Amino acid sequence: MHAYYADHFVLPLPEGHRFPMAKYRMLRDRIAQQLPGVALQVALPASNEELALVHAVGYIDAIEQGSLPPAAQREIGFPWSDAMAERARRSVGATVAASRQALQQGVAGNLAGGTHHAYADKGSGFCVFNDVAVAARLMQAEQGPGRHAKPLQVAVIDLDVHQGNGTAHIFRDDDSVFTLSLHGARNFPFRKELSDLDVELPDGCADDEYLQALDQALDTIELRCTPDLVFYLAGADPHVGDRLGRLALSHDGLEARDRRVFDWAWQRRIPLVFAMAGGYGNDLEDTLQAQLTTWRVALQYHQRWQNVRP
Numbered sequence: 001m002h003a004y005y006a007d008h009f010v011l012p013l014p015e016g017h018r019f020p021m022a023k024y025r026m027l028r029d030r031i032a033q034q035l036p037g038v039a040l041q042v043a044l045p046a047s048n049e050e051l052a053l054v055h056a057v058g059y060i061d062a063i064e065q066g067s068l069p070p071a072a073q074r075e076i077g078f079p080w081s082d083a084m085a086e087r088a089r090r091s092v093g094a095t096v097a098a099s100r101q102a103l104q105q106g107v108a109g110n111l112a113g114g115t116h117h118a119y120a121d122k123g124s125g126f127c128v129f130n131d132v133a134v135a136a137r138l139m140q141a142e143q144g145p146g147r148h149a150k151p152l153q154v155a156v157i158d159l160d161v162h163q164g165n166g167t168a169h170i171f172r173d174d175d176s177v178f179t180l181s182l183h184g185a186r187n188f189p190f191r192k193e194l195s196d197l198d199v200e201l202p203d204g205c206a207d208d209e210y211l212q213a214l215d216q217a218l219d220t221i222e223l224r225c226t227p228d229l230v231f232y233l234a235g236a237d238p239h240v241g242d243r244l245g246r247l248a249l250s251h252d253g254l255e256a257r258d259r260r261v262f263d264w265a266w267q268r269r270i271p272l273v274f275a276m277a278g279g280y281g282n283d284l285e286d287t288l289q290a291q292l293t294t295w296r297v298a299l300q301y302h303q304r305w306q307n308v309r310p
Helices: 023-034 057-065 070-076 082-105 131-143 165-170 207-224 251-267 284-308
Strands: 002-005 039-042 107-110 154-158 177-184 197-201 229-233 272-275
Touching: 002 023, 002 082, 023 039, 023 284, 057 082, 082 107, 082 131, 082 229, 082 272, 082 284, 107 284, 131 154, 131 165, 131 229, 131 272, 154 207, 165 177, 177 207, 197 207, 207 251, 229 251, 251 272, 251 284, 272 284
Parallel strands: 002 039, 002 107, 107 272, 154 177, 154 229, 177 197, 229 272
Antiparallel strands: none
16 A cells, blocks of 8 residues: 655754644654555655646745745744745645555555645645645546546545635535535634535544544435545544544544544445544654554555455
């Protein structure tokens, strides 16, 4: 199974910054040690032309040239640097490469990505470019019509604890992309956008309530669209130990969540691309454990795809 990374581009964050940049390299090391069936590959950067399928040219130029105003940098949460700009491009490139592989092999992933707070013309919430939005648009351009002689139909299953506001805004008038966001009602962003399906959860929501809501949401997707490709944002931040999450899922609950999503796509033979999205554990080991479990489950479903291919 193919996995793409860009963790060697490390942002020069000030001491005490709350974003756990080290988790990406740590996850790659764990995968290399424990999941030999995962082929780790360096992500190439997305081109300006690819980014412009979603993002405003002026915004792309500002990130490339380092001319982003201080207020815009504060909204993103990262100071501008060459590494920040390059990492943002490669995070998109990782999801693009994983999308192409998933369409061939059934499942592939990005060790980072899930930058769902990025809008067409601005970044926000540690998100510079919207990797899933760019990859979805590019796959539609490359693949042509889907199974029903329409543009490639895409479903975004966003299970990060924060609403995918940027993704929802980008695709708000697009019938070819169905956006689902299952998120904490009282969490960031405090001004939500309108997804095709938003499921808001109360603080302290635990395994049973969460999984019941997810089951209902997956049933709704099936009623409202027939996707040719699924993007899954497998955020670790619904975990009870996440300092930004406010929900209370256990590790078993997160694994059950992952299995529901991968199995939903597998049963319908829909290729699935996944990204790690958020994870801010009080103990970073909790975040890494949740993410490694997602990769372990993904590898099992990737093998199912290979077993049925001619």
